[in-house]
Amino acid sequence: MEQQKGKSPKESAVETRYILMPQHANPQGTAFGGVIMAWIDTVAAMAAQKHAGCEVVTAGIDSLIFKEPIRIGDHVVLKASVNYVSRSSMEVGVQVTREDPYSGQKAIATTAHLTFVALDENKKPTPAPPILPQTQEEKRRYENAELRVQARKELLKKIK
Numbered sequence: 001m002e003q004q005k006g007k008s009p010k011e012s013a014v015e016t017r018y019i020l021m022p023q024h025a026n027p028q029g030t031a032f033g034g035v036i037m038a039w040i041d042t043v044a045a046m047a048a049q050k051h052a053g054c055e056v057v058t059a060g061i062d063s064l065i066f067k068e069p070i071r072i073g074d075h076v077v078l079k080a081s082v083n084y085v086s087r088s089s090m091e092v093g094v095q096v097t098r099e100d101p102y103s104g105q106k107a108i109a110t111t112a113h114l115t116f117v118a119l120d121e122n123k124k125p126t127p128a129p130p131i132l133p134q135t136q137e138e139k140r141r142y143e144n145a146e147l148r149v150q151a152r153k154e155l156l157k158k159i160k
């Protein structure tokens with residue numbers, strides 16, 4: 001098979017923004033985790049689709065950390081980029097920032113790492129293009145993702 005052309009994380013990075021409305025909240029008036037998880041999966045899937053150039057599925061979500069609550073009325077900014085590509089699987093990192101729309105005060109509220117798998121027309125795993133980190137930050141994310149990918153593979157092997 002012909003070697004696919006690599007892409008930088010910047011080429012497929014996605015940023016999106018929501019406002020936290022009452023229907024997104026729990027009884028305490030802060031974000032319901034399930035809603036944030038759905039937004040994370042959506043923005044990460046878009047980055048994976050752009051990188052792979054084909055259909056993708058979520059294979060796993062891990063290291064999902066809720067660091068700070070998000071309040072009704074906050075702007076919720078989600079940034080996703082592809083950290084690492086193995087063969088058909090891609091690790092996408094997502095950072096969720098909550099932003100007070102009036103003062104502009106912001107803080108990282110949630111972070112997550114997701115694995116997507118590129119699929120061919122028969123819905124079978126297919127190679128994704130290599131990822132080519134360019135900046136220092138992209139290289140740092142790549143190296144950290146490589147450690148997580150190895151750890152995941154070893155864990156999956158052990159528990160099978």
Ligand SMILES: CC(C)(COP(=O)(O)OP(=O)(O)OC[C@H]1O[C@@H](n2cnc3c(N)ncnc32)[C@H](O)[C@@H]1OP(=O)(O)O)[C@@H](O)C(=O)NCCC(=O)NCCS
Nearest residue numbers: 056057058059060085086087088089090115117125152153
């Ligand atoms: C993800 C899925 C396509 C993998 O299929 P599979 O038959 O296990 O395929 P393989 O064993 O060949 O694995 C394919 C790749 O997925 C990776 N993978 C499989 N399960 C994984 C998991 N739980 N976490 C991380 N990576 C995983 C493998 O390491 C492999 O990576 P590589 O090609 O980069 O080396 C399959 O399990 C599936 O369809 N799951 C359901 C997906 C879904 O419905 N998602 C929710 C809605 S989008």
